[in-house]
Amino acid sequence: MRVSALPLLLAVAGGVPAARADWSLNMTPGVTEISQAVFDLHMTIFWICVAIGVVVFGVMLWSIFHHRKSKGAQAKHFHENTLVEIIWTVIPFVILIGMAVPATATLIKMYDKSEADLDIQVTGYQWKWRYQYLGEDIDFFSNLSTPREQISNDSEKGENYLLEVDNPLVIPADKKVRFLITSNDVIHSWWVPAFAVKKDAVPGFINEAWTRVPKPGIYRGQCAELCGVDHGFMPVVVEVKPQAEYEQWLADVRAAKAEQAAAAQQEISFDELMAQGEQVYNRACAACHQVTGEGLPNVFPALKGSAMVLQDMAGHIDIVLNGKSGTAMQAFRDQLSAVELAAVITYERNAWGNDTGEMVSPAEISQRTAASATE
Amino acid sequence: MTTLHQSVKQTEQHGPATGLTRWLYTTNHKDIGTLYLWFSFIMFLTGGCMALMIRAELFQPGLQLIDPEFFNQMTTMHGLIMVFGAVMPAFVGLANWMVPMMVGAPDMALPRMNNWSFWILPFAFGLMLSTLFMEGGAPNFGWTFYAPLSTTYAPPSVTFFIFAVHMMGISSIMGAINIIATILNLRAPGMTMMKLPLFVWTWLITAFLLIAVMPVLAGVVTMMLMDIHFGTSFFNAAGGGDPVLFQHVFWFFGHPEVYIMILPAFGIVSEIIPTFARKRLFGYASMVYATASIAFLSFIVWAHHMFTVGLPLAGELFFMFATMLIAVPTGVKVFNWVATMFHGSLTFETPMLFALAFVVLFTIGGFSGLMLAIAPADFQYHDTYFVVAHFHYVLVPGAIFAIMAGAYYWLPKWTGHYYNERLGRWHFWLSFIGVNITFFPMHFIGLAGMPRRIPDYALQFADFNMVASIGAFIFGFSQLLFLYIVIATIRGGEKAGDKVWEQPTGLEWTLPSPAPYHTFAEPPEVK
Amino acid sequence: MDAMQRKNLRLVRRLILGCLLMFCFGFALVPLYDVFCKVTGLNGKVLNVGPVSIGGQDLARTIKVQLIAVNNEGMPWLFKAQTPQLEVHPGETRKTAYLAHNPTASRMVAQAIPSVAPSEAAQYLHKVNCFCFDQQPLEGFETREMPLLFVVDPELPSHIKTITLSYTLFDITPKSEQHTELIGDRSTTRRIWL
Known part of the structure; x- marks a missing residue:
């Protein structure tokens, strides 16, 4: 049952060089009991469809080859047959019931509500x-x-x-x-x-x-x-x-988290912050504000030359930590560590010719986040 | 209010106006049909260019040509334009041309409304396309516009999108009312319901579907508008609303909408196959009942688009079973077409080639649809390229091929000339090969795990994406051949007789070719 | 007006009426959906609020209740459950609380939206009193304990052993600022840190 179906197209497309990819044709059977069941269900239905297709297209092709006018075929004038019509309504119905049974069983398995570990x-x-x-x-x-x-x-x-x-x-x-x-x-x-x-x-x-x-x-x-x-x-x-x-x-x-907390209390040089800030920026911010800091006109604001970045340090820290409501700017407080936050803010204030020369220390950041976490 | 009778009389005396005003003021069903068809073809090329931009970006992994923001605008606009601008108006155009001629009516029942319902469309789509040039860009939330991405997080152009949807909704509803009125009230004497050609039957049922669901679409975009501008919270959890409610209301419209785009195609194919098999359609009555049951079932299956939103078990089971049931009437239709061909006397002119490709490829789309209906398996298929492959199989070689088949089938009746058969076959084979190269590999990349609507993808999907992109360009550019064929046929070509084909059935073939500006001013007698 | 025109008009009128009805039906889906949710527990919407009378506790059964806090986008408050996990007997009224702190300098108003997993359990979780009934204002740098009083219905199906109750906190400051006097019953809340 696990054979990849339809190698036919492989032959058709065989002329195109298989660069780095595989010509994967079928669904993955997966690694869990459920994914295996889904795969089996998929293959069952697939083969039923193939079988129906073979019969229907077979009759059609037969007619196309044998009942063509150029071969002298004369039309036979039948145009209804109640029995036949009832049969081909009932048979699909029975086949569908045959499909519905395993489908329902798999679905019920998926909806299992037993206790999780x-x-x-x-x-x-x-x-x-x-x-x-x-x-x-x-x-x-x-x-x-x-x-x-x-x-x-x-x-x-x-x-x-x-x-x-x-x-x-x-x-x-x-x-x-x-x-x-x-x-x-x-x-x-x-x-x-x-x-x-x-x-x-x-x-x-x-x-x-x-x-x-x-x-x-x-x-x-x-x-x-x-x-x-x-x-x-x-x-x-x-x-x-x-x-x-x-x-x-x-x-x-857990250990890494503790280490981070400790790192936040240590002094970090401006250059180190800038180096790390660039990495963090490209990972977390560049998708919107762009690597160049120029943003996208009318969609994402530029940071390069921005008034907030150049002048309002408190506002800058606030917006990075807490986001800005009603815009795509998220709160990064939970997403980045104190060191990363300090680094990225420092980077934004000094990259792309912003050159404020100002630096934010991790300790300042953790003070702000810690204050709000006192509970 | 101009009555149908007056309008027919007037133009009968004066003939069609000349120049631009002929098209602007026309109340003639043939003129309006022509307008609809040209409009939909322009939209088809526009949406097609967007699709090619998408495929060009996806030719290789990595971001090359367009940025992800524009990519999302392209997927959204491509979907909206193809559904509302290309497929639906094309069917309305065919209905305008053919329904009065098929039922023996002099024109549509409400000619002025007919004019109005067409002329709304260019404005609706002008508005929609203008969003591409607005600040913040065009709608970028997919043609299904799920809240809150389309409300709280939408670009400002969403308001224009909502108005455009309202306008095309009104246009569709007016078109549907007109078609129902024509079919129910203007049939020639003796043309009983069970003698109606299947194209007319399928359109009658489609028109009722339109009347039932377009207002729901209008409702859902109105709720969005209120959420965005008037502080309501239909879809905003903060105010007690629910984003999942949006999906329920949308798909209550959306699923019947899918059948709106395929039922008239069934009708066209049911006209063409008997003509080229030289044999009556097998099981006329069961075709009518099957169409009606598909339409009915379309109202109770909507949540199969939402199997992963967290429906309770009972909900999943209900929608799974109901969806599977649709396979029965759809199967009946396919069996009837095959039985019509069986022991016929077949020839393979271009319309027949498109109709045969329709039967085969639509059935393949039906099979993937059946697989998608199986809820547990849908957890793997949902929102992957498998779904993209599925609905493109039922819409491109489904709806679009049927429209092409209809166009070739009736072109001689419209223009009085045969199209160039050799070029027609070239068009068919290029389209057929292009469509399959484009969409068949999408099954594989979907099963391998590529989500839809992503501008860049992991390396294991690279090869089939490249194949699909090549196919898309083949398919796209072969449509220019269609444009050429149609223009050449309008300008000249072998003269067509009244019957055009060997043994067609239906009132339209009793008329001269090209069909005169006014037909059936005196209703024909149907025996 | 000829007979045909009258016939057409009558039909058009009916069809337009049909359209209007369907337009209204689109809106009617909103309350219908709530009813549907209540019956099926769809989406884990908690609709059982206010005092309830539940006869007797089921001491033989213990249900694990997990309390989760989620901040929606742009909501800077620190928000968490006082006790993230509780063991309760069905029928027993339990009191617990969530802690919220506004780390910004300005006054903000929040609305908490509850949701229950598994969704079938939603209709068996009764909230006697909950901070989510009202909008919750916090001054700049204010911290507050927000109480929650709930009962698990003894009718809860036996296969459910864990119920997860989540609260998502939304920032609704701009909308409600004009009518702050009407909302926020401070008697139920207690300042613990300033």
Whole structure:
């Protein structure tokens, strides 16, 4: 059943050189029980359609070849037959029932509501994903990590072009993981083909989906619902690790977080901030404000020569931390560490000829974020 | 108010006006039909250019020609123009030309409204296309314009988009009213309902669908307008609304809309196949009932476009079963066409070639539709190129091929000349090959996991995208050949007799070719 | 006016009436949809609000209730559940709270929108009192505890063991600023940090 169907087109298209890609023809069977069931269902329906197609097109082709006028065919004047018409209404109906039974069974399996081992809140943002592990203090954003130069064809494209992120979602193998999916702005759709999980992220509402992945590995997917200009640039990457490695990862993340907090208290030189700021800027800000800092006229404001950037330091910090309501400017307080925030603000105030010479220290930033977190 | 009778009398005395005013003021169904058909062809080329821009960008991975923002505007405008500007007006144009001649009526029932319903369209689409030059750009939220992307997050041009949709909605509704009135009230004596040609039947049912759902579309864009400008919260969760509600209302319109674009195509094909099989259509009555049941079912399947929004299990099951049911009447139609060909005496002129391609390729689109109806599998197909492949298979070699078939079939009746058969066949084969090279690989890239509406893609999708782009350019440019053929046929060519084809049935073939400006001033007697 | 014209006019009138009815039907879908949601629990809309009388607690069953906080775009408040996870018995009225802090210098007004997963559970989660009933204003740098009182209906289907209740916080400041006096019942809230 797992044979890739229709090698026919391969032959047709065979003349085109197979550059770097594979001529993948079929749906992935995936790695979970559910995705396997979906794949089997897909193949069953596919072969039923092929069978019906062979019969219908067969009769049609037979007529085209044998009942043509040029071969002297005379038309036989029959134009209705109640029995035949009833038969070809009933037979499709029976076939459909045959399809509906396995489809319903699979669907019921997908709607299983049993207890999950781990719950993860997945929030869609324009244009990134945020993962929050319920009951653990783990909360991070997952951005596209493909360099801009690859997208603009200025450098060779990597193996996982557009399907790679800075922080993949990490889940333990062989555990039931429940995803609580919602959105921060417009509708997104969280999709991992290997798990056969696709669920819309709707602002204000929560959707759930689940998976249980037996096999450790890295699985890639994409946002599936048009969500604005960078809809094509918000992949989903899930890393499935064995339980022990997963726990190690948890510990590592916590350690890294503590380290970051400590780093925020240390002095960092202006040059270091600028270097890091440029990286952060290109990753988090350049999608809208552009690498040149010039923004897009009437859509995204320019930072180069902007009054706020040149003069109003407090306002600048405030807008980066808290975003600006009613615009596409997000609150970056939760998305970036104190060091990154300080770096990017410093960078914006000194890049592209802004040259204010002013610098914001991580300590200043963490003071502002800490003040608001006193609870 | 000019009555039909007066209008016929007047022009009978004076003949058609000359120059621009003939077209501006015309109330003649043939003139208006011609206007609709030319308008839709211009829109077809416009939407086609947008499609070629999309395919050119997708020729290779990486961003080359257009930026993602413009890409989104192109996908949106391509969809809107093809659906509302190309396919629907083309069918209305064919109905204008053929329905009065087929039912033995002197003209459409409401000639002035007919003029009005056409002349709204150029303004609606002028408004729509002008958004491309506005600040913030044209609508960029897809032709399905899901809230909140199309409300809170939309460019300012969305307001113009809403007005354009209102205008074309009004135009469609007026067109539909006119067609219903013509069919119900102006049939020649003896032309009973069950003697109506199938093209007329399918259009009658389509017109009722239009009346039922275009107002719902008007409603949904009005709600958007109110959300954007008047502070209501129909689709805004912050005020107690729900973005998913938008999708329900939209698809309540959207699914019947899909059938609006295919039922008249069924009618055209049901006219053409019997003519070139030299045999009566098999199962006339079951064709009528199948069309009616498809129209009915179209109202209870809308949420199959929304299987991933988080419907409860019972909802998924209901919409899955209802959707699967549509396969039954659709199957009946395909079987009837095949049975009509079976033991016929077939010839393969261009209209027949397009009609045969329609049957095969529409059926393939039907199969992928059946696969999409299976809710669990739809979790993998939804919003991928598999869906793009599916609906292009039912709309391009479906609706568009049927329109082409109809155009070739009736061109001799309209112009009095045969088209160039050799060029017609070239047009057919280029289109047929182009369409399949374009859309068949989309099944594969969809199954491999490429989402729709993305301007750039991962490397494993590269090869088939390149193939699809090549096919798109073949298909696109072969339509210029069609333009040439039509113009050449209008200008001259072999003279066509009254019957045009060997054994066509229907009142239109009792008229001279070209059909005189006024036909059936005295109703014919139908035995 | 000849007979044909009268016949046409009558038909046109009916068809236009049909159009108008369908236009209204489009709008009628809005309340119909709410009814539909209530019946099927679609979208996890929580429509059961206000005091309820539920007879008896079901001490044999324990339901895990997860409380989630989401900030909608452009909403800078710090917003989280006081206790992210609770164990409750069906029929037991539980009190908990969300914490909100306005980190900006200016006064803002928020509206919280609740949603429940799995959606079938929505109709069994009754809110006796909830901060989401009202718009919530916070002065600049103000922090507040926003209470929530809820009961899980003992009728809850037995296969549901976890209910997730999420609140999405929307910034509605510009809209409501004109009529701030009408909203926000401060008696139910308590300042804990300034």
